Structure formats: C-alpha cells, structure tokens
Amino acid sequence: MKKIAIYGFGRIGRQLLRIGLDRNLFVPSAVADVKDLKTLTALFSVDTNYGHWKGKAASNNNGFVLNDHEIAYVDSAAGVPDWESLNVDLVVDCSGRATKREGAQAHLDKGAKYVLVSAPSKSLADCDAVLLKGINLDHFDAEKHHIVSMGSCTTNALAAPIKVIREAFGIEYGLFSTVHSYTNSQSLTDQPMKDRRDSWAAAENIIPSSSGAAKALQFIWNDLKVTGKAYRVPTRTGSIAELNLITTKPCTVEEVNDAFRKASAEGELHGVLDVLEDEWSSARVVGDTHSAIMDLPLTIKQGDLLSIASWYDNEWGFSNRLAEVTQFIASKI
Known part of the structure; x- marks a missing residue:
C-alpha cells in the first residue's frame, strides 16, 4: 500500500487512526499536528466518548508507538511538512483548514500526490471530486482526482x-x-x-x-x-x-x-x-x-x-x- 499521512490529530484524526489500526485498514507512516506529542498520545489512548483504546499507546523521540507500529510524528507548527522527503503519497487532511483549494493544494506543493479532505469543500472548484462510500466512490479517477473531499x-x-x-x-x-x-x-x-x-x-x-x-x-x-x-x-x-x-x-x-x-x-x-x-x-x-x-x-x-x-x-x-x-x-x- 502507498504511504499515508494524517494531517491534524484532533477528534476525527484520532478516531481515523484508531479505526485504521483496529480494522487493519492501514497504518500511516506519519502524523502531523501542532500540539506536543505526549499530550496527543494521551488523547489517543483515552477518549471521552469512546473510552480506552484497546491497544498499547506510547511515544518515543521519533513519534508514536502503537502496539508494534512506530508512526513518525511531525510538528507542523511551522506549516505543511515536506511530504516528499517522507515519501508520502496520500495525505488525509483532518485539520479543517483544507476546505479551500489553496489549503489542500499546499500538501501537493510539498510533495504529496493525493489529498483526502475530511470536510466539505467550500465550492466544487476547491476540490477535484466529492466522493462518498456507497454513493459514488466508484467514480474515483486517479488521473484527475488529486484533491478529494469526503463531505461532512x-x-x-x-x-x-x-x-x-x-x-x-x-x-x-x-x-x-x-x-x-x-x-x-x-x-x-x-x-x-x-x-x-x-x-x-x-x-x-x-x-x-x-x-x-x-x-x-x-x-x-x-x-x-x-x-x-x-x-x-x-x-x-x-x-x-x-x-x-x-x-x-x-x-x-x-x-x-x-x-x-x-x-x-x-x-x-x-x-x-x-x-x-x-x-x-x-x-x-x-x-x-x-x-x-x-x-x-x-x-x-x-x-x-x-x-x-x-x-x-x-x-x-x-x-x-x-x-x-x-x-x-x-x-x-
């Protein structure tokens, strides 16, 4: 599978990672956020709405250690990370700041090949497609759809x-x-x-x-x-x-x-x-x-x-x- 990164580790970003790991759907190579790693690890480990994560959550100098998975943490306080140097193919933007094209485009400019936005784009011009599972996901075109919105x-x-x-x-x-x-x-x-x-x-x-x-x-x-x-x-x-x-x-x-x-x-x-x-x-x-x-x-x-x-x-x-x-x-x- 191609390399995946999660950008924004708030409520949706954390649940996305839990589900990705628990259902064996994917393991991201990196997570980027502006907050400190220890606090983010604690928030991932224990969630007010969904309780304790069933796995083991820890961190080291490089990032998260979730069960047997080491996932790099990137401090994005200075801006969008250099995805090219991290060999990231797909960024899942959970920051809420990619609803306009320039926000999503920033990931492509930094070397990512595709962006999946976990929010509704402001206009159809701000993304290449709005794709939902069970509705129109089969319309995905890898040649044309580099910025995809999942709506809300x-x-x-x-x-x-x-x-x-x-x-x-x-x-x-x-x-x-x-x-x-x-x-x-x-x-x-x-x-x-x-x-x-x-x-x-x-x-x-x-x-x-x-x-x-x-x-x-x-x-x-x-x-x-x-x-x-x-x-x-x-x-x-x-x-x-x-x-x-x-x-x-x-x-x-x-x-x-x-x-x-x-x-x-x-x-x-x-x-x-x-x-x-x-x-x-x-x-x-x-x-x-x-x-x-x-x-x-x-x-x-x-x-x-x-x-x-x-x-x-x-x-x-x-x-x-x-x-x-x-x-x-x-x-x-």
Missing part, C-alpha cells in the same frame, strides 16, 4: 437515504434540519465568537447553525433541490437529521421503510446505511459505524410530504467511512 458527517448521513429515495421514488425538492452535537467551533462559556450564535455556551444552549451538507450534496447530484440548517445541542456525540421531501412518485410509509430495509441488507449501501425498527434515543447510535441509521418509526407522510429521520454518530460513523475511503484511494493510486 451530515453529508454522509443524508446522502445514503437520498440515494435510496431518489432511485425508488424520485425527489422534487426538500428541506432538512440536523440536530447535531456541539463541536470545537463553539465556546465552552459565553464569549464573543466569529459566528455570533456560537458566542453562547455550547453545553447550555440549543444553537442554530449553518450546514455545509446541502452544498456538498449538490456537488454529488447537481439537480438535487434540497437545502437545510443545523441546530447544535448539548450532547458530546450522536446526531439526527430530519429530511422532509416531496417525491416524484407516490409512496407509502411502508414502501419507504421497505426500501431502507433492502438497502441496509444488500448492495452498495450495506454497511453504510442501517435501520432501527424500535424507538431509541441518541445513546443508541454512539459508537455505531454506519453513516446513516434510519429510524423507521419516525417515517411519516402528510399528504404528498414525506418525512424521514437519519441518526448518526457524527465522529465514529464518519471516521469509519473516512478510513475506508483512505484505504480505497491508497489501493488505487
């Missing part, structure tokens, strides 16, 4: 049910609202922030926010007429997206739920989309590896309006897809 956790949570509904019944237009756990873009206490609504304490407020998922979905389906917004709520992880649609063909609740059941059991979305037959809360989906977990009792119809609900662990589910796409691209380049 919400993009993946909505794309799977949208694919099912589009193929079975068609979509005229729709609106979504995602109820999302708080993130690092918010503040722990009340203080002025760039986004005014984020100025209030994340663990004490319901905070409306924008969602980059709508734009990312239109990068995949340019004729899709779906948009929406987000509400950040005081939970650590575990989110739900409600999608309200007008379908092209008539459909019943049972027909829609049967379509989700079939997609979860076979085909491209097996392992990406799952279904819940009983009533649950967000605690049920924490640690779930699926991108979209359809709550079938919440599927309802009112006249021509269809409403569906997709649960997702906004860290763990997305990081599993990111790890799988990392392995896929590394195997194709």
Whole structure:
C-alpha cells in the first residue's frame, strides 16, 4: 500500500487512526499536528466518548508507538511538512483548514500526490471530486482526482437515504434540519465568537447553525433541490437529521421503510446505511459505524410530504467511512 499521512490529530484524526489500526485498514507512516506529542498520545489512548483504546499507546523521540507500529510524528507548527522527503503519497487532511483549494493544494506543493479532505469543500472548484462510500466512490479517477473531499458527517448521513429515495421514488425538492452535537467551533462559556450564535455556551444552549451538507450534496447530484440548517445541542456525540421531501412518485410509509430495509441488507449501501425498527434515543447510535441509521418509526407522510429521520454518530460513523475511503484511494493510486 502507498504511504499515508494524517494531517491534524484532533477528534476525527484520532478516531481515523484508531479505526485504521483496529480494522487493519492501514497504518500511516506519519502524523502531523501542532500540539506536543505526549499530550496527543494521551488523547489517543483515552477518549471521552469512546473510552480506552484497546491497544498499547506510547511515544518515543521519533513519534508514536502503537502496539508494534512506530508512526513518525511531525510538528507542523511551522506549516505543511515536506511530504516528499517522507515519501508520502496520500495525505488525509483532518485539520479543517483544507476546505479551500489553496489549503489542500499546499500538501501537493510539498510533495504529496493525493489529498483526502475530511470536510466539505467550500465550492466544487476547491476540490477535484466529492466522493462518498456507497454513493459514488466508484467514480474515483486517479488521473484527475488529486484533491478529494469526503463531505461532512451530515453529508454522509443524508446522502445514503437520498440515494435510496431518489432511485425508488424520485425527489422534487426538500428541506432538512440536523440536530447535531456541539463541536470545537463553539465556546465552552459565553464569549464573543466569529459566528455570533456560537458566542453562547455550547453545553447550555440549543444553537442554530449553518450546514455545509446541502452544498456538498449538490456537488454529488447537481439537480438535487434540497437545502437545510443545523441546530447544535448539548450532547458530546450522536446526531439526527430530519429530511422532509416531496417525491416524484407516490409512496407509502411502508414502501419507504421497505426500501431502507433492502438497502441496509444488500448492495452498495450495506454497511453504510442501517435501520432501527424500535424507538431509541441518541445513546443508541454512539459508537455505531454506519453513516446513516434510519429510524423507521419516525417515517411519516402528510399528504404528498414525506418525512424521514437519519441518526448518526457524527465522529465514529464518519471516521469509519473516512478510513475506508483512505484505504480505497491508497489501493488505487
């Protein structure tokens, strides 16, 4: 397999590495971040949401020692590392700063051959393709796609049910609202922030926010007429997206739920989309590896309006897809 590096060792970067190692998908040759190695090793070893890593985590003068794997650590405080000298082929950018082309291009300029961005690009011009497992990953072209965006956790949570509904019944237009756990873009206490609504304490407020998922979905389906917004709520992880649609063909609740059941059991979305037959809360989906977990009792119809609900662990589910796409691209380049 080609050499892989993780750039940015925050929440997603750490879960990406856990999954890569635990599922034997890949072992990165390097991890780059701006924080000190001992603290990063401790954060990797014990996670508030997912507990102790089952392996042995330590560090030495060169980097991480994770079980039998030695992974170089690169201090990137001075900027993007010299990937060419490290013989890195694919950089998975988990920094959140590669949503514009210049941010991702910096990795290519430093010698990497491909960049996988763990965030939605600002525009389609800021990446070469938006590729999601179970949706359009087979469109990857190693000759053309050197900067690939994976969208966001919400993009993946909505794309799977949208694919099912589009193929079975068609979509005229729709609106979504995602109820999302708080993130690092918010503040722990009340203080002025760039986004005014984020100025209030994340663990004490319901905070409306924008969602980059709508734009990312239109990068995949340019004729899709779906948009929406987000509400950040005081939970650590575990989110739900409600999608309200007008379908092209008539459909019943049972027909829609049967379509989700079939997609979860076979085909491209097996392992990406799952279904819940009983009533649950967000605690049920924490640690779930699926991108979209359809709550079938919440599927309802009112006249021509269809409403569906997709649960997702906004860290763990997305990081599993990111790890799988990392392995896929590394195997194709």
